[in-house]
Amino acid sequence: MDFSSGSSASLYTRKVPFVLGGLPLEFGLAKEHRLLRQMVAEFADGKVAPKAHEYDEAEEFPKDLVEMMYGLGLMGMMVPEAYGGGGMDTIGYCIAMEEINRADASLGTIMSVNNSLVCDPILRYGTEEQKEELLPKLAQDGWLGAYALTEPWSGSDAGAMRSTARLGGDEWVLNGQKIFVTNAWHSQIIISYAKTDPKAPRSKGITAFIIPTDTPGLHKIRKEKKMGIRATDTTALAFEECRIPKENLLGKVDEGFKVALSTLDGGRIGIASQALGIARAAYEASLQYAQEREQFGQTIGQFQAIQWKLADMATEVDAARLLIYSAAYVRDSGRRYTKEAAIAKLFASDLAVRASREAVQIYGGYGYLRDFPVERLYRDAKITEIYEGTSEIQRVVIARQLLREDR
Numbered sequence: 180m181d182f183s184s185g186s187s188a189s190l191y192t193r194k195v196p197f198v199l200g201g202l203p204l205e206f207g208l209a210k211e212h213r214l215l216r217q218m219v220a221e222f223a224d225g226k227v228a229p230k231a232h233e234y235d236e237a238e239e240f241p242k243d244l245v246e247m248m249y250g251l252g253l254m255g256m257m258v259p260e261a262y263g264g265g266g267m268d269t270i271g272y273c274i275a276m277e278e279i280n281r282a283d284a285s286l287g288t289i290m291s292v293n294n295s296l297v298c299d300p301i302l303r304y305g306t307e308e309q310k311e312e313l314l315p316k317l318a319q320d321g322w323l324g325a326y327a328l329t330e331p332w333s334g335s336d337a338g339a340m341r342s343t344a345r346l347g348g349d350e351w352v353l354n355g356q357k358i359f360v361t362n363a364w365h366s367q368i369i370i371s372y373a374k375t376d377p378k379a380p381r382s383k384g385i386t387a388f389i390i391p392t393d394t395p396g397l398h399k400i401r402k403e404k405k406m407g408i409r410a411t412d413t414t415a416l417a418f419e420e421c422r423i424p425k426e427n428l429l430g431k432v433d434e435g436f437k438v439a440l441s442t443l444d445g446g447r448i449g450i451a452s453q454a455l456g457i458a459r460a461a462y463e464a465s466l467q468y469a470q471e472r473e474q475f476g477q478t479i480g481q482f483q484a485i486q487w488k489l490a491d492m493a494t495e496v497d498a499a500r501l502l503i504y505s506a507a508y509v510r511d512s513g514r515r516y517t518k519e520a521a522i523a524k525l526f527a528s529d530l531a532v533r534a535s536r537e538a539v540q541i542y543g544g545y546g547y548l549r550d551f552p553v554e555r556l557y558r559d560a561k562i563t564e565i566y567e568g569t570s571e572i573q574r575v576v577i578a579r580q581l582l583r584e585d586r
């Protein structure tokens with residue numbers, strides 16, 4: 180596959196060789212994982228990186244790149260081939276997420292929602308009819324999905340949602356509001372959650388639904404203006420007597436909270452990989468700049484202060500990757516991976532913010548300019564500490580699992 184044509188030489192194209200040139204941390208990975216990394220890296224460098232700045236500046240959804248991602252099998256990577264997907268394991272998904280996100284975290288966000296938050300719960304909780312109908316469209320035919328859990332009054336405390344769904348004949352009738360819904364502006368379906376038993380306490384009595392976005396009564400209210408991942412849409416939605424067929428349930432009635440939380444476990448491994456990609460991009464840009472920029476008659480890489488920053492970044496990038504692979508391995512082994520996913524996300528997202536901040540510092544004044552890539556990395560990194568559970572919530576999740584395991 181040749182992605183070199185059309186790649187304008189720019190600051191946004193990686194110029195240093197892979198940090199992972201020899202891939203010392205890829206021991207034990209299958210040949211298909213290495214080939215996958217190579218394929219996605221070529222796409223990321225040749226097609227994605229040259230446009231990332233442009234899409235970010237314009238705050239524009241990267242339609243052409245998303246279309247190419249379907250062609251490369253990156254939008255439903257873990258969906259079995261029988262349903263039109265890539266049939267990859269979680270480690271393969273993490274590798275692809277790292278590569279895409281080091282080029283453009285907006286594209287990585289769009290990819291992660293479709294893979295982790297939409298295809299995955301349909302695969303795990305959907306009926307055979309739902310899988311046969313929806314997964315091929317989502318994995319290969321250009322359908323985009325969204326995941327709407329958050330409401331104006333319930334974020335971390337998702338169980339406090341107020342949206343409702345009641346049965347009216349052969350239909351569910353939804354009312355309520357959802358905010359911060361990634362991909363919703365461009366999506367064909369939304370997986371959303373509503374209270375089906377208003378008397379049930381907190382997270383009980385919640386049901387998951389699959390809602391086509393052309394359903395009357397589903398309103399796309401507005402796109403939010405954001406600090407980072409500006410080429411993604413973050414949409415506020417309202418349900419107003421929105422009627423969907425009775426069979427559009429995902430999983431069982433009143434058991435939707437389990438769908439929501441288990442989906443986020445998988446999503447967190449994806450966001451950890453996104454954070455790793457951002458951190459690696461920050462490190463690679465810093466390493467290159469440190470060897471080019473001269474002050475006081477020598478490259479700034481000769482100063483120990485800069486060397487230590489680079490050494491810390493390289494160490495932590497490798498550590499984050501190992502945590503992510505460990506979580507992915509536990510998931511692929513069919514065991515519960517709630518703790519491992521939260522640990523990987525907590526560490527990697529913290530690293531993404533730290534490494535991108537240090538990258539801006541290494542670039543000095545130039546790092547503060549929008550013409551240089553590290554400025555975007557710093558803005559994009561922050562979201563990884565917030566969505567799919569804030570860092571505070573990751574600590575809550577980890578501690579809860581630790582105390583459970585000790586019993």
Ligand SMILES: Cc1cc2nc3c(=O)[nH]c(=O)nc-3n(C[C@H](O)[C@H](O)[C@H](O)COP(=O)(O)OP(=O)(O)OC[C@H]3O[C@@H](n4cnc5c(N)ncnc54)[C@H](O)[C@@H]3O)c2cc1C
Pocket residue numbers: 292326327328329333334335336358359360361362405408413562565566567568569570571572575
């Ligand atoms: C760009 C973007 C995209 C998003 N995409 C989606 C999406 O596609 N779908 C979706 O459903 N949601 C999405 N979200 C929402 C996101 O998941 C929430 O913003 C996040 O879960 C935090 O919720 P909140 O914003 O209401 O903050 P709050 O829950 O109000 O938290 C505020 C602060 O209090 C802290 N806090 C809260 N509870 C605790 C606690 N128990 N212990 C310690 N600290 C606590 C938090 O960590 C945070 O620092 C997105 C958000 C953004 C910004």
